[in-house]
Amino acid sequence: EAGVTQSPTHLIKTRGQQATLRCSPISGHTSVYWYQQALGLGLQFLLWYDEGEERNRGNFPPRFSGRQFPNYSSELNVNALELEDSALYLCASRGRLGLAPNEQFFGPGTRLTVL
Amino acid sequence: AQTVTQSQPEMSVQEAETVTLSCTYDTSENNYYLFWYKQPPSRQMILVIRQEAYKQQNATENRFSVNFQKAAKSFSLKISDSQLGDTAMYFCAFMKHAQGAQKLVFGQGTRLTINP
Numbered sequence: 001e002a003g004v005t006q007s008p009t010h011l012i013k014t015r016g017q018q019a020t021l022r023c024s025p026i027s028g029h030t031s032v033y034w035y036q037q038a039l040g041l042g043l044q045f046l047l048w049y050d051e052g053e054e055r056n057r058g059n060f061p062p063r064f065s066g067r068q069f070p071n072y073s074s075e076l077n078v079n080a081l082e083l084e085d086s087a088l089y090l091c092a093s094r095g096r097l098g099l100a101p102n103e104q105f106f107g108p109g110t111r112l113t114v115l
Numbered sequence: 116a117q118t119v120t121q122s123q124p125e126m127s128v129q130e131a132e133t134v135t136l137s138c139t140y141d142t143s144e145n146n147y148y149l150f151w152y153k154q155p156p157s158r159q160m161i162l163v164i165r166q167e168a169y170k171q172q173n174a175t176e177n178r179f180s181v182n183f184q185k186a187a188k189s190f191s192l193k194i195s196d197s198q199l200g201d202t203a204m205y206f207c208a209f210m211k212h213a214q215g216a217q218k219l220v221f222g223q224g225t226r227l228t229i230n231p
Binding site: 031033035042043044045048050055056058088090092094102103104105106107108109 | 150157159160161165206222223224
């Protein structure tokens with residue numbers, strides 16, 4: 001069974017640009033979570049999508065947005081990039097709510113560098 | 116809001132030794148889950164062990180076990196017979212039991228090095 005996949009592995013952008021990160025969950029998983037792992041700030045929850053809808057959002061500005069597609073894959077968009085957005089962005093998936101254990105399974109991450 | 120604290124930024128032990136990583140958390144919730152995740156240099160976060168708060172029995176997964184003290188809000192991870200492959204960042208994480216609150220709240224992590 002394939003795990004959570006993320007693309008691209010690395011992404012280099014300049015300030016003010018937009019970045020799009022992609023995540024494909026484990027087959028059969030309906031929930032996708034996004035976390036930011038910035039140096040010195042630890043892992044911070046960004047967004048949670050389930051069944052195509054945004055269910056919860058962390059303490060991040062609106063320029064962090066995303067969506068979940070009918071096949072449960074997800075995109076994270078970061079607009080108007082700032083230097084402090086440089087981080088490892090981790091995606092995680094889990095099975096259908098109420099029917100599966102509560103573990104979140106993580107992808108390998110996308111390293112975003114803003115110059 | 117929930118907080119998770121890992122007071123040991125770095126630890127180092129010899130191969131085959133036993134090591135214990137500390138984690139404390141703060142919550143007013145009664146039902147929740149606790150997890151230990153491992154992040155090796157490859158960056159892939161891997162679930163090591165989980166504990167449901169309503170279970171009094173400490174979780175065990177092969178060489179990994181936890182000491183869950185609910186009243187003290189403490190959740191330590193013990194690694195027995197440590198191996199070189201255990202070298203990684205270890206994160207303690209908390210999740211509320213409620214369906215609408217599925218996010219993980221992580222500690223700052225402990226960098227564990229197993230020396231040959």
